[in-house]
Amino acid sequence: MNAHRRGVPTVSLDESGTAAESMTAAPDQIEMLLAAERRQQMERLVARLAPKLREAIWLRFAGELEYREIAAIVDRPEETVRSRVFQALRRLRDLIGPGGHHDRSWK
Helix, strand or coil: CCHHHHCCCCCCCCCCCCHHHHHHCHHHHHHHHHHHHHHHHHHHHHHCCCHHHHHHHHHHHHCCCCHHHHHHHHCCCHHHHHHHHHHHHHHHHHHHCHHHCCCCCCC
């Protein structure tokens, strides 16, 4: 079995210069992949929240809205919005579990 099929990383020297130049870009690419994976995992966890909690957390963090702005959008008191965001964050912490590991047992 060749290295490519086994998943062993290879470095091409054809047009990219030296092996050292090619490898310096790798940490940035790895960080980008890890960030994308974390974002996808968080999106999957948020999708598991109750609709009202999901809406509140999405508007607060993805929408970067203030509590008063969210309250106007959802037509609820600001304290209700604050409570929903708090409940959503608590539920996400429960889903992620201790040490930042995703608890896959919760449905």
